[in-house]
Amino acid sequence: SQQGEEDPQALSIQEGENATMNCSYKTSINNLQWYRQNSGRGLVHLILIRSNEREKHSGRLRVTLDTSKKSSSLLITASRAADTASYFCATDPPLSGGYNKLIFGAGTRLAVHP
Amino acid sequence: KAGVTQTPRYLIKTRGQQVTLSCSPISGHRSVSWYQQTPGQGLQFLFEYFSETQRNKGNFPGRFSGRQFSNSRSEMNVSTLELGDSALYLCASSFRRTSSYEQYFGPGTRLTVT
Numbered sequence: 361s362q363q364g365e366e367d368p369q370a371l372s373i374q375e376g377e378n379a380t381m382n383c384s385y386k387t388s389i390n391n392l393q394w395y396r397q398n399s400g401r402g403l404v405h406l407i408l409i410r411s412n413e414r415e416k417h418s419g420r421l422r423v424t425l426d427t428s429k430k431s432s433s434l435l436i437t438a439s440r441a442a443d444t445a446s447y448f449c450a451t452d453p454p455l456s457g458g459y460n461k462l463i464f465g466a467g468t469r470l471a472v473h474p
Numbered sequence: 475k476a477g478v479t480q481t482p483r484y485l486i487k488t489r490g491q492q493v494t495l496s497c498s499p500i501s502g503h504r505s506v507s508w509y510q511q512t513p514g515q516g517l518q519f520l521f522e523y524f525s526e527t528q529r530n531k532g533n534f535p536g537r538f539s540g541r542q543f544s545n546s547r548s549e550m551n552v553s554t555l556e557l558g559d560s561a562l563y564l565c566a567s568s569f570r571r572t573s574s575y576e577q578y579f580g581p582g583t584r585l586t587v588t
Contacts, residue, residue, distance in 0.1 A: 393576065400562060400584070402478070405576035448517065460505045460568050460577060461530045464517035 366449060366465040374473050379436040381468040383449030384429075390452045392425055393462065394434050397446045406434075406447075439472045446470070476501065478567050478580035486586045492553040495583045499546050499567030506548040507577065508540060511562040520563075523548055552585075560587045 367382045383392070391410045395403040409416045409425045409432070416423045422435040436443055446469050450462040479498045487493050499506050508520040519532040523542035540550040546567075552559055562584050566577035 395579075400582070402564060402579040402581045403566075405578070408576055450517075460507045460522045460524070460566070460570075461519050461532075462507075462509075462577065463519065464509075466516050 366447075366468045368468060369466070370469045370471070372471045372473065373439060375439060375441055377439055377472075379439050379443070379470055379472070381434045381447050381470070383432045383434070383465050385432075385449070385451050385463075385465075386430065387451075387453050389427070390454060392423075392432050393450045393452070394421075394423060394432075395448045395450060395464075397448065397467070399445075403448065436470075439470075441472050441474050444470060444472045478565060478578050480563075480565055480580040480583050482583060483581065484584045484586075486588060487555050488588055489555055489557060491555050492551060493555060493585060494549055494551045495563055495565075495585070497548045497550075497565035497567075497580060499548070499565075500569075500578055503567035503569050503578070504546050505568040505570065506542055506546065507566045507568070508548070508550050509564045509566065510534075511564060511582070512558075512560070517564075520550065555587045557587050559585065561585060 365384050373379055389411055393408045394406040397403045407418045407423050409423050420437045425432045446467045448467045449465045481496045505524045507522040509517050511517045521540050522530045526542045537553045542548045562582045564579050564582045566579045568577045
């Protein structure tokens with residue numbers, strides 16, 4: 361079963377607006393990552409935040425992590441049409457044994473209109 | 475540096491047949507993970523290999539198997555195909571032993587079972 365749930369399932373905005381996606385997970389984690397997927401293609405890593413971090417920035421991306429609430433959010437500022445994609449959070453639970461096993465959420469489909 | 479490559483990109487098989495998918499990781503990466511993506515179940519972890527050893531396996535039936543070669547290339551095999559095996563199969567490679575780092579995904583193999 362999936363570890364995370366994302367909210368909203370779909371988001372439609374205009375270029376220039378900000379997009380916020382949320383992710384909730386069930387168990388403790390070592391880290392949480394966000395990935396982007398364009399139209400059924402491979403996933404592209406966006407950002408990784410460790411369990412002892414609360415906020416991280418990368419360009420127009422801002423990720424927050426609240427381990428007490430078991431939730432994370434991804435903010436994309438000044439969105440562009442090229443940001444149209446599905447966004448997934450992925451967790452690395454301790455029970456994975458420290459091996460490269462990611463548990464993905466259901467994803468948020470973002471549509472950015474020109 | 476070349477990215478993760480997967481072959482073939484598209485495949486159509488009939489129920490009961492078997493299929494082998496191939497993944498070549500980024501040069502120098504020794505960890506290869508496999509994921510299945512379907513509209514209903516989302517992204518699910520299949521298994522992970524590091525230095526030719528399977529270290530972790532997801533909750534899939536024994537019809538799903540894999541292996542890794544000494545050059546880190548990996549194959550996964552699905553025997554006795556079922557309609558529900560239709561999916562996008564993604565492999566990911568990582569330089570590190572653990573998932574506390576980003577993973578690099580290939581473009582995927584789209585398998586259709588008829």
